Amino acid sequence: MAIEALVREFEQVAANPQAQLKKYKEAGKKCIGVMPYYAPEELVYAAGMMPFGMWGSNKKTISRAKEYCATFYCTIAQLDLEMLLDGTMDLLDGVITPTICDTLRPMSQNIRVAMSEKLPCIFLAHPQYRKPEFGMKFCHDQYTHIRTELEKIKGSAIADADISEAIRVYNKSRAARRAFVKLASEHCDVITATKRAAVLKASWFMGKDEYTEKLEALNAELSALPVCNWKGTKVVTSGIICDNPTLLKIFEDNNIAIAADDVAHESRAFRVDADETGDPMTALCRQFAEQDYDVLLYDEASNKNRRGEFVAQMVKDSGAQGLVLFMQQFCDPEEMEYPYLKKALEAADVPHIKLGIDQQMRDFGQAATAIQAFADVLEMRK
Amino acid sequence: MAEEKKAKKTVSPGVLALRKVVEDVYADARTAKAEGKLVGWSSSKFPCELAEAFDLNVMYPENQAAGIAANRDGEIMCQAAEDLGFDNDICGYARISLAYAAGKRASRKVDFETGEYVMDPNSGKPLKDENGNVVIDEATGKPKKDPKTMQPYTVLDDIHEIAALPEGREKELRLAAIKPYRQMQMPQPDFVLCCNNICNCMTKWYENIARMCNIPLIMIDIPYNNTVEVHDSNVAYVRAQFDAAIRQLEEITGKKFDEKKFEQACANANRTAQNWLKVCDYLQYKPAPMSGFDLFNHMADVVTARGKVEAAEAFELLAQDLEENIRTGTSTLPFPEKYRVMFEGIPCWPKLPNLFKPLKENGVNVTAVVYAPAFGFVYNGLDEMARAYYKAPNSVCIEQGVAWREGICVDNKVDGVLVHYNRSCKPWSGYMAEMQRRFTKDLGIPCAGFDGDQADPRNFNEAQYTTRVQGLVEAMDAGIAAKEAK
């Protein structure tokens, strides 16, 4: 298939997750909503069910969720609740609610209460001590709980062999996405910012086997093209999510391409693979243990600025001229780490801008002005 | 009126003792620092017993931030943090603490020529003549200020900037100008103790301090709990962390863990908790022998000194005072108690008088606060200690949260609930709407919510608050009338 046709398919999926949910349900699959962050989706896949990413929505307005929370919560969490309340996600058979930030903690309770008669809610609390044995053990207990709850929905046990197989499928998918991110930078004339986002976003709403097959085909097509002679500039994106096509279009209009990302909804979700040998549950815990450089994760070397420096280095290695931070409104984990990210970027002489965004934003005038001005800064850095 | 004033001014021996305990904790830490000993900073619900076993001096940034906010310096410190890049969305305690950790201080404006403080003409109380009448300034038509009560302008300073100055007059004056109250004179940390049971914001807040000051961080991670029971898996996870924390503390201090001291600290903490609960339980009396707002002040002792015998004793003394109040039919409440409410959340420290005013006007006493059960935990042995620390205000599931609150609402006979939607505290405010519905459903009492912030005065709207209190009072009237009619 031609590049455009493949990209269009991903775009359609990304633009209409609900149609995907319907499609999988009609095919007889049970679907499990998976809220951010770091839920072991592999277990859902191993259960023969479809994990369905829940990252808010760019098209909805918060209304019913107001019965549960005040205004000062990020739109991702509020819109997830909204979609559960307003029937958008009625086809789900369960939802996994991780609790790694202060918004997701009470939200897990609101969702459980609001869905008590509708949907099983599977609770997940990750340990912040990830590497020590006691942290691994706790993670193992948590993941076992998820497995048990999924088994109840499935109606039978999940075999270890199926989890191992799921890990292989997911590793392959992660590798393909990492390769795509590189190729998207090399061929940023073809894979523009909006297209890149759509391709990566689609992964949350497609079975990973099917998704990977398509993505590998796209990667092959892209690899066959000569590396583009990009006349514009490049940035690294950072933040929780930046999938709004209208916003990303402004980057295209200013000839800014995305060289790499430090985004939770994108690369942070597929940086680390799980071990394909040995006990698969332990492999999943080990995978979480190896997650790093994330505003949501405790850093045992806390008096160092490892995460800030990692991101600054990423900008250098990727050949970008600067960084754009998409600051999700009311996201205190991101806000808390901004000063030290800024420090590391400044020390590495990397220019950056911080764009305040949320998913209910409909007017991008201010963002457009900021991006335009930043484009000039980037131009001088080429 | 005269009586009211008197009631306010008499400070009982128990209250004096409690104040002294906190004063001493701060003073001891300043002395320790001056002597070159280690001083740590700790989150409020870190297991203090561990630090006590090493005789460490520990300060509590949340208590400090509350004090700074109550001293009206919350805004300048929050602003300082925002200027460092911390978003104004972040918890006010964290912002104040991060600004302080970075070396920022609220200071008095000095005239370097004269060496005197520059007074703010807008500060101070109205001047009164010999008959007690307010003196009006003829030029402006406004009340004149009493020069004796005027305060210098508050300015922001930075201890690192001051340290970099050459020795001399400016350096001396600027150092001396830093506000003298204890929370603005807290020593900088040599290590930090973080327990994220109350919120996850803690984790990165303390990491930031560790980075700013280049010091070790000792972390106790308590993941959120979805069930009323604390499972063995969770206990094992926390227990193992206690062991790791002990090893880290041994390294930092170069001392061996002193089991005897640890046991003593545990005994003290238990005794403090029991006496704290005993004090809180005096609010069950109708009318109550104290204003529930007093508890907010006494919390400082539970936070900063619960592992110390002095705190346990001071609460015992306070219990005696309250017993005496019961006997004599008096109360620290400066008005007759007409209604009884639970106050949900942390108070807005910079606005305490404003919070109190409509309550006083309407005869509303706060007779229940959730800190009573939240800090009144008693345990036996390390496993139980891990379980106890697992149950913090924002680490428990909604059922446990509701049970705590409904328990004290019933025991303390409240007529209604006043809910602070605290802009600073996401984990706390995040399930309050549902809790409110449950209080009304389960207990048949009215609830009213208002928007505020524990530390940043910019987020409190007095007009809204007054209206909500009014609404609550009307609803309580209706509720009480309905009960009587039955």
Ligand code: SF4
């Ligand atoms: S956007 Fe931030 S606040 Fe919201 S769920 Fe994600 S990490 Fe939590």
Ligand code: SF4
């Ligand atoms: S519990 Fe709430 S108020 Fe306390 S430090 Fe955490 S976020 Fe701030």
